[in-house]
Amino acid sequence: MLIKLTGGTVYDPASGIDGQAKTLYxxxxxxxxxxxxxxxxxxxxxxxxxxxxxxxxxxxxxIGGGKGNxxxxxxxxxxxxxxxxxxxxxxxxxGHAMPSSFTTGYRYAEMGYTAGFEPxxxxxxxxxxxxxxxxxxxxxxxxxxxxxxxxYLLRMLTAxxxxxxxxxxxxxxxxxAKAIGVKVVNPGGINAFKxxxxxxxxxxxxxxxxxxxxxxxxxxxxxxxxxxxxxxxxVHGCNLGVPGNVETTLDTMQGxxxxxxxxxxxxxxxxGTEGDFKFSSGGAAIAESINKHKNITADVGQIxxxxxxxxxxxxxxxxxxxxxxxxxxxxCMDIECDAGCGVVPFKxxxxxxVNALQWAIGLEIFLLVDDPWRVFLTTxxxxxxxxxxxxxxxxxxxxxxxxxxxxATIHPEAQKMTTxxxxxxxxxxxxxxxxxxxxxxxxxxxxxxxSLAEGAWADITVxxxxxxxxxxxxxxxxxxxxxxxxxxxxxxxHTKWGTTHIVRPDWDISVxxxxxxxxxxxxxxxxxxxxxxxDEITEDGRGSLTTHGLNGVT
Amino acid sequence: MTEITEVPSPFCGIGTDDLSIQVDGLDVxxxxxxxxxxxxxxxxxxxxxxxxxxxxxxxxxxxxxxxxELLRASNQPVIGGCATDVNGMRGVMALxxxxxxxxxxxxxxxxRRNFLALQxxxxxxxxxxxxKNRCDYFLVVGVDLEAFSPRFFERYLWNEESMxxxxxxxxxxxxxGKAPSGEASTSPAGGKAKILPCADxxxxxxxxxxxxxxxxKKIVAENICGIAVSDLQxxxxxxxxAKYGVVTWAAGTLNFDHAELTxxxxxxxxxxxxxxDTRCSGFPLGGKDGDQTANxxxxxxxxxxxxxxxxxxxxxxxxxxxxxxxxxxxxxxDALVWVQAFNAAAVPPQTELPTVVVARxxxxxxxxxxxxxxxxTPGIDHxxxxxxxxxxxxxxxxxxxxxGLPSTADVLxxxxxxx
Ligand SMILES: [Zn+2]
Numbered sequence: 002m003l004i005k006l007t008g009g010t011v012y013d014p015a016s017g018i019d020g021q022a023k024t025l026y027x028x029x030x031x032x033x034x035x036x037x038x039x040x041x042x043x044x045x046x047x048x049x050x051x052x053x054x055x056x057x058x059x060x061x062x063x064i065g066g067g068k069g070n071x072x073x074x075x076x077x078x079x080x081x082x083x084x085x086x087x088x089x090x091x092x093x094x095x096g097h098a099m100p101s102s103f104t105t106g107y108r109y110a111e112m113g114y115t116a117g118f119e120p121x122x123x124x125x126x127x128x129x130x131x132x133x134x135x136x137x138x139x140x141x142x143x144x145x146x147x148x149x150x151x152x153y154l155l156r157m158l159t160a161x162x163x164x165x166x167x168x169x170x171x172x173x174x175x176x177x178a179k180a181i182g183v184k185v186v187n188p189g190g191i192n193a194f195k196x197x198x199x200x201x202x203x204x205x206x207x208x209x210x211x212x213x214x215x216x217x218x219x220x221x222x223x224x225x226x227x228x229x230x231x232x233x234x235x236v237h238g239c240n241l242g243v244p245g246n247v248e249t250t251l252d253t254m255q256g257x258x259x260x261x262x263x264x265x266x267x268x269x270x271x272x273g274t275e276g277d278f279k280f281s282s283g284g285a286a287i288a289e290s291i292n293k294h295k296n297i298t299a300d301v302g303q304i305x306x307x308x309x310x311x312x313x314x315x316x317x318x319x320x321x322x323x324x325x326x327x328x329x330x331x332x333c334m335d336i337e338c339d340a341g342c343g344v345v346p347f348k349x350x351x352x353x354x355v356n357a358l359q360w361a362i363g364l365e366i367f368l369l370v371d372d373p374w375r376v377f378l379t380t381x382x383x384x385x386x387x388x389x390x391x392x393x394x395x396x397x398x399x400x401x402x403x404x405x406x407x408x409a410t411i412h413p414e415a416q417k418m419t420t421x422x423x424x425x426x427x428x429x430x431x432x433x434x435x436x437x438x439x440x441x442x443x444x445x446x447x448x449x450x451x452s453l454a455e456g457a458w459a460d461i462t463v464x465x466x467x468x469x470x471x472x473x474x475x476x477x478x479x480x481x482x483x484x485x486x487x488x489x490x491x492x493x494x495h496t497k498w499g500t501t502h503i504v505r506p507d508w509d510i511s512v513x514x515x516x517x518x519x520x521x522x523x524x525x526x527x528x529x530x531x532x533x534x535x536d537e538i539t540e541d542g543r544g545s546l547t548t549h550g551l552n553g554v555t
Numbered sequence: 556m557t558e559i560t561e562v563p564s565p566f567c568g569i570g571t572d573d574l575s576i577q578v579d580g581l582d583v584x585x586x587x588x589x590x591x592x593x594x595x596x597x598x599x600x601x602x603x604x605x606x607x608x609x610x611x612x613x614x615x616x617x618x619x620x621x622x623x624e625l626l627r628a629s630n631q632p633v634i635g636g637c638a639t640d641v642n643g644m645r646g647v648m649a650l651x652x653x654x655x656x657x658x659x660x661x662x663x664x665x666x667r668r669n670f671l672a673l674q675x676x677x678x679x680x681x682x683x684x685x686x687k688n689r690c691d692y693f694l695v696v697g698v699d700l701e702a703f704s705p706r707f708f709e710r711y712l713w714n715e716e717s718m719x720x721x722x723x724x725x726x727x728x729x730x731x732g733k734a735p736s737g738e739a740s741t742s743p744a745g746g747k748a749k750i751l752p753c754a755d756x757x758x759x760x761x762x763x764x765x766x767x768x769x770x771x772k773k774i775v776a777e778n779i780c781g782i783a784v785s786d787l788q789x790x791x792x793x794x795x796x797a798k799y800g801v802v803t804w805a806a807g808t809l810n811f812d813h814a815e816l817t818x819x820x821x822x823x824x825x826x827x828x829x830x831x832d833t834r835c836s837g838f839p840l841g842g843k844d845g846d847q848t849a850n851x852x853x854x855x856x857x858x859x860x861x862x863x864x865x866x867x868x869x870x871x872x873x874x875x876x877x878x879x880x881x882x883x884x885x886x887x888x889d890a891l892v893w894v895q896a897f898n899a900a901a902v903p904p905q906t907e908l909p910t911v912v913v914a915r916x917x918x919x920x921x922x923x924x925x926x927x928x929x930x931x932t933p934g935i936d937h938x939x940x941x942x943x944x945x946x947x948x949x950x951x952x953x954x955x956x957x958x959g960l961p962s963t964a965d966v967l968x969x970x971x972x973x974x
Contacts, residue, residue, distance in 0.1 A: 067947050070851060073858045077674060078873050080858045093652050093869040095858035102855045103628075125684075128940060128949040132641055133855045152688075152718055155932035160973050195689060197798070209719070320679075320829070330677040335836060336947050337684040338718070344677075522716050525683040527561045530572045530951055535950065540938070541642065 056115025056460030132538030231446025247283025266302020316417030319343020568842025646967030842944030
């Protein structure tokens, strides 16, 4: 089937195309050259005057894995407000804060997204993450495997194993868990919580292992680079949510010494201690540091007002924050000498000083980071807000007067504590396309995605220009996934199954000997049963694996 | 004849995966690391290989068509049992969505005690490897643990080595409520569990007093339901002195009214202890008959645990109204689909309604169901996935033999397609 998409206004930062009229051709799921004049076009879409971008990619969204399912179980009352009917082509489910898997796929697609990446896959829970994501239709998916609080790594550090051994372990774990990146959450802190430590600053030692978060970040960032993984170490830093954590975050950026590092939901790590409430914005300082350190990327983790639920691997910080649970119920778990999780429902309120300032801090960071290729649009779904708020967030970034109208409604003391009103920047369509498409694909290390160039997979979103950017982005005219039309006028018209993106870095076979001993002595399953095989993803006939390339390994 | 090692079990709930199994044609023999739960479950013979309609052997296609016919004529079917692997449960969910059925896992009325506590206040829990390596004080409430899970102590408390305890045999084990039926809880060094026996129905009172003592409240009585308050005081002090205490219970064995309040009481006590400068965790026991699998899969596909109704065209959750036994008894259902791929002894509830049984080969019935389709057992006849009791770990089940039996997913998907 040869499809012609005629005359749309194309925003494709990956190809350097910024709002030019262009006709695209799609065959067998990919973009192709303009065919000869005598070749029959099977289907033509007239896109004159429409905005055309690649399908959007959410590089950090909690869509698969145990803590998300705990979140679902915890708040049935939230689901009851948003039941989703089945139709002839779609399955039933529930929406809002933590939607069911099918609803997640439909609603992402209906906003023009065609891929999402689960950022916190515990190695021991990786099967569940992949099984849940296997029930998310339309989207491509993948995930980052969590290390840094696992006893195996900390034992290696205490035993002063060399970097090569750590590289092998990281590469082995990525293969075993079918990951495309590596994440660290509160480095060593989840582990320290099991020894009853309640906080762990960058240079504070784990009381048992005598290892610091700084050391963990250093060896993991080095490992990720040396085994050639394109996605930089994905870091949820120390002291999430703690007033004054801006200093720790600046130190984290500075301290990594030029290694590639991605700081996630950085808004939650950008707090000062000034003012009457001893809570202030570190947004400007964080943005300045990102601007200066070219090795650093960040996603924002914007909060938006309303009910949501927070689900994190960081049970140390989630436990510390359980007093804010709204409604008042919460779950913390220690998990398998691997990590942990904490699930706390949350209601962000615009008349609450702290929440209001959190909202402003996120926007400050978006607007003060100069390079759109190094900042990414997230709410850390569902932690800052459900992903369905993205069109609203895009409007806040693109429309200064709308932003200032919103600013005028939040807690008055918070208004005084932010420079937001003085920031004139408005994101352009091209910049939005960088944040949500080209930049995200590059950061995750995806080949042939996030672009409209010949040879790329034809994930496409078509919008109608509208000065109200929220309206524009919440209801695309068309969405194509792998060249198949899946959404028309913001509604799913056809479903299919996306692929799972992974990498397969090399590792020395000898690493498994030690791991086998460790599993036999201390774990609760055999190492052979721990590793996820390819057929677990593909045997149902719907799933597939797409293996991406690595950087040249030295 | 072949021998297969490192075989994971979907039957015991604790995810043992060190079984060695000999396979000879259709005969399966556990030759290493069996137990009273796993060995008979693996070794049960394949008897039925043919589907039946009205008691007569028919082809799978005919049985599937007849099952679809019965569902088409139904306004409110219920899918009970729901004891199968992840793919089987996906099949249950698709069929329920299509036919407007109620999905109800057979252990839900027990598990409800946990869900009600979870959905009201939450909890702080842990998993098996943390127990194995960290737990120094183990409190068992209202369950005979070794009957529930014969190898629990051997694998997770009396393990030879642990990362953070110098001598695992020094762990303390205390029972409140039911006393253990054997000696599994006696440590290799000979240390016996402390037992504070009381009737199940007295657990609400005993746990309330224990929590009060943990919080430092004065108790005037000297004796609570036959247990000396001084003994409970000692437990409270030990829980607070422990570095990593664990409190375990089995919702299914708390057979008294409003047992969810007892689950809540001990879960809140665990939370309290975590604010007293030490760590403590809860550990709910379960994982049998695919119950965790059912709740997990129903959880991600519908957002609710495995007692949900789809007849409105979207999932609705009610832990009381959609109890399939109550619905059958009250005439609120008009057809039953019973799914049980693990246990041939777990037969469907008695009913006069049209009944489709998709179950392990060898199930026998007091009253022949309208349609019976024998299916393979996950982890024996086909590969699959099942959740362990701690809800985090899904084990990869192996295919051990070629029985030719279809999987639960094959059958349910075929019925769904036929609709
Ligand atoms: Zn996150």
